[in-house]
Amino acid sequence: MALIVQKFGGTSVANTEKILSAARRAIREVKNGNQVVMVVSAMGKSTDHLIELAREISDRPNSREMDMLLSTGEQVTVALMAIALESLGHKAISFTAAQIGIKTDNSFNKARIRSISTERMRDALKEGKIVIAAGFQGIDDDFNITTLGRGGSDTTAVALAAALRADVCDIFTDVDGVYTTDPRIVPEARRVSCISYDEMLELASMGAGVMHSRSIEFAKKFGVPVHVRSSFSDNPGTVIGPDPESRDVPVCGAALAKNEARITVVEVPDEPGVAMNLFSRIAEAKIPTDMIAQNASTKGRTDISFTVPGEDFVVAQDIVKKVAGELGASGVEYNENVSKVSIVGLGMVHQTGVARKMFHALSEHGINIEMITTSDIKISALVERNDAIQALRAVHEAFELDRDPASRTNIYNSPNQKSAKAEDNSEEEDKEQVSAELVSRLAGMEEILIEKVDLDQSQARFTFANVPDEPGLAAAVFDKIAQANIVVDMIVQSVGRNNLANISFTVPRDELDAVNKLAKDVASTWKCDILQNPMVAKLSVRGTGLRSHTGLASRMFRTLSSNSINVSIICTSERCVSVIVNDEAGEKSFSLSVSEFAEEML
């Protein structure tokens, strides 16, 4: 007998007919001999309607009362679902979050789950009932109703699956799985059969957004297999779990985060503490920073660029204006109309030419890249919002994402470059079956979890400084490098003043001579300066919950700066923060970070 959590989103319970059909699905599983816990969202667009009602009365409704209001949507659905199940002759019981002890902190509108008590659900299951839990809501220590943020029912479902040690968490939705990109924008997009937690995390918070990204963090932490599937058919969907289909191709999907805003703090002194000050102020306001790029300095000064969600721009701008002066920056620049295009895939760790292919696809369409950041399994480029859709299409096509992975043309694959990092990754995949003990160890179920702090002292860093920021630059640089079969690791491009960009990347130290030759060519074509540091240390912190815990990057920067360690390059993604420091500071940075994050380490 298996225990299955089935989550039905708003569109899957939009009317009573759909509620009945969801109920039939649950009953079918019970007839197969399984126990079922259903988690449901509010019907159709009812959460939106509730928000509109509040807005008709006030521009700034009290956040506690908003949660009180919004939680009612799910309460309607649980009750109707129980009535539906009983009308179909099955025993059922509905619960609000308070009734099953889904405890959260008290940050209204974006509360985090702290604990779940499973007793009452288990008792009901033992009595042969189907349990129906209200998604999206929780209760704080003072019995206030809280909500987990829009789309939060996914997180409720995966959290219940984790707490109950369910065998699988089925997410029934209006799409039949996770696609290589948003099929509404790129109709050729293809359904992915299996995707890893990490790939999904890198894709999730950016509009491939089939699922709430915190739910994937949960799933990964607790090793819950998640099956995303259509509530209107029996077709297999996408399994998010440890065995992805992307093993042998560089890229599993492409994503677009359309409404981003970019802020650049221009010419800050390149000294310890600057990044810490900036990002801790932003984290205090609970604004998630996404792409962070700090480049190598010229004349002791550097630019720090980062993106925030469009809706947080105004507040972030105010903060940065204040902080910039204190930091001694020469100015602040913005672009409110940018979008982020990313490619993600476990396979890119050991293949050359991946970055090149992406930048080429963009430059062939005349699209300028404003900013670049990378993680081990992701490359993101920031473009003007007007170019966003074309950029996504171009990238999707370049990597043949419309085709079955087995039938894609191989790109510059260089087996001799299959570095230790690739093996490392598969080991990590095994670890994803996190032991059940973890459930009891984690007092707060949504705490940040650090998987690994890594120190890599095998790389050299190159920077092209003051390059004219125009289409084709990145493509030209990485063309040459790919032709020489060199694996590029970290790539950071940031915009400075007067549309001059700095582009930095790291390569293995033993490729130093080769890259030096190439760099001279590039520099003479683009009339830019080359800076290099043949001995750098790359420190990275990888984990889950990084993006949703706004303070991680600043904690890392604080730890380093309070020990007078200067960070020369910063680069972030959804699940990884990497910095470049001087080689001599490498080991110290590593041990400092390990002790800083000791409590959060797996």
Ligand code: ASP
């Ligand atoms: N009803 C909530 C929302 O619309 C939660 C959810 O659907 O996941 O955001």
Ligand code: MG
């Ligand atoms: Mg939803």
